[in-house]
Amino acid sequence: METITEAILESISEGVFAVDRQWRITSFNRAAEEITGIPRAEALGRQCSEVFRSSMCEVACALRKSMCTGKPVRSQAGYIVNALGDRIPVSVSTAVLVDENGNVSGGAETFRDMSVVERLKDQLNSRYGAGDLVSRSSAMQSLFRLMPAVASSPSTVLLQGETGTGKEVFARAIHSEGPRASEPFIGVNCGALPDTLLESELFGYRKGAFTGAERNRDGVFISAGKGTLFLDEIGEISPAMQVRLLRVLQERAVTPLGTSSSLPVSARVICATNRDLYQMVEEGRFRSDLYYRINVVRMVIPPLRERSEDIPLLLKSLLEKHCLAQGRDTMDYDPALLPLLIGYSWPGNVRELENLVERAILLTSGNVIGLDSLPPEILPQSACPSSSTDLRSAREEAEKSRILAALSSNNFNREAAARELEVHKTTLYRRMKTLGIPLPEVDGRSSKAT
Template sequence: MNGRHEEGFRPGTTSVCGLTDDGHTCCLIMNSIGDGLFMVGRDRRIEGFFNHAAERLTGFRIQEALGRTCYDVLRSDLCQTQCPLDLVFQTGEGVRDRPARIVTRDHREVPVCISVSPIKDDQGRVVAAVEVVRDCSVEEDLRKVLHDSYHFGEVVSKNPLMQEILELLPVVAESPSTVLIQGESGTGKSMLARIIHQLSPRRDGPFVKLNCGTIPDPLLESELFGYRKGAFTDAKKDKPGRLQSAEGGTLFLDEVQCMSGALQVKLLRFLEERVFVPLGTTEPESADVRIVAASNVDLERKVEDGTFRADLFYRLNVIGIRLPTLAERREDIPLLARHMLKKYNAVCGKNIREISEHALSLLMNYDFPGNVRELENIIEHACVLCSGPIIEVKHLPMDVVGKVRTRRRENPDASPLASSEERTIRWVLRKVDGNRVEAARELGISRATLWRKMKRYGIS
């Protein structure tokens, strides 16, 4: 090595790592590694070696790095509170792939993964540690691309059915037509309605929401259409309804199935003629408002059983959107859970980094009767209870854990992931008109694999 420090190794200084002046081969091996590699003593100072990748990653040359404390060189966000080196020196166990961010010499922030392995003497005491720092910039850029692919406003999904809905939203939003969103409670109908408004030409106007299921029917009409002074005993002055408040914007009618038959007739008149009559007057008024309605029950069945007007249903359902349940989009559960974890880290002032595989597996096998809203409640519950960096099963609500374990005992062969896979394959095959070559390419699997899966699920 001719005594040169540029090779990433200070000759003759480190008996711990086994390198001496003739350690040229070892030095070449270390410098051929693409990840930053260096050794740290118990005093937290870098000693012995500091390879080329570490120089490139941190911006410090070996002459500058050797002898300095590792936190002076890495300047990681883990250094002061969750230092992996401290853990290794205290426990004698290695640390693998701990995500962090370092600040380089030229003040750039770089996402990395840090692994630390202990070096022990003959008595088993940790005398030093080898630290490996991997640049994760490419992975983070890829995650951002995937994030953009799976996020549409506040909606997070990679499910084919949801992706189909999200692709249509800009077209739906640009249209002036009435929209009916149907789906179980907690599937995100209100959020979708707001996105339609935000993408529409009415985005600068108000977005007004009226939940028809929370207001008694006698009051719902006055809440929707407003009233004039003297319309009833306590009507001391005129009050505009939600229709007037939404002028130039969007009125979102949630749980529209709760409207009485008489009120359905009045809403139908507004949709047909764009006029309404406030309580306490006979003079019709007009409003420039787009209606987006939602129902957590199947309105077609309501029409069939005579509790919802067919003509109003068709007026509302000019553009119909049906949101799948969370059980129908299980592949979104990890994506949604991690998205919510970021939110509740901020709300709860926590620094929880991940959800354990065991906990995530349990969530994947839960039925979620409350859909996305229930998942959010579960993640909030877990964040409140979790005091460490990882959410474990013990942090999940006990009733959720109990239901999944009971289900597994009663039906150990049940696999919700299989049903999700079957739905995805069927959807892709419909999309490509049954072309198996195109379907396999779309799914990212071989034709033979696709054929085996189709046979397993009885798909012809």
């Protein structure tokens, strides 16, 4: 059994070591050697604080806590310093070791190198910095000038704009440019979840609150900590959910399902919508008190058709981004494309342009994107099929592609897809039936549009 245990310890990617009651290292696996850069022979017998030189050793030692309380510690974040003097971010878990008489004989610690995760976080934060929001349009420049003040403030922000205008990019940029940049950014699509799931996602629950609640779970208001909570499609939530959300924003406290105890909320809230919430208030479909609570700072993001001067900048930026992602040299575009792209209405806004660029890179074998890579809805009539039947067919294929893309991005939820396409759900059903778009079976329903 001991040989099997040693083989397992040597095969795993987490560092593992054990200490006796005098904090001398008694076991040190291969991954521990690789992460610390210290050979096993050199580590054995030494005080663990001498080997790890961790940020936790003095005031928050997880191993000391386990050995004092007899309870395990799971996933505590910290840093160690390796043999080269580099700080390595780690996630630490600990447990006590007991002898045959049940007495504590030492402790064991596993630690995971989190360097890759930290680098990805840094890349994500830098990707969404305000410097990456490029524009020449006066409307966007006004938003950029407002950005530093908004980012440094704790006030609730309402981002309003059509689907695909980049509301989440703005939200992440506000987060990244402010004092909360090192804290979590958590986004929730309020329109994609039914009330019961949205309630537990936002507010959390306690064990036994409902069937299947086998453990406590924090909602995103708590998980976001002192960071930013981004509530997308806020205009889609039900009246009952509006009441609960208003209470949380007013009291800065949340009550998980299954308990009467509330927890303080520290996260900054950014909301987004593609609807006219003021009109919804006038029509009685959105609470006025919630509207004024979230509308402290409102930023209206213009659609792409109203800032066509930005298309060359966006085209260049998106080409660089997706060429890098696909491992290709940066491509250029035929100047003849610009009049067509500028003259197009862009119902899907920047997201549609990004999809076009990604598609064009895939379809282009050379280093220049030309007219042949454009979808038929953007091509001039002279470049499309000459007969009216063929032209209608091309338009229907383009519409079918847009509908299928919306269905796919919403897990084939037709109501959610209709919201993304900004059409009534009955209009979507009718067009699906006309275009012969099939659906996978869901809850026993027919796979054909009805």
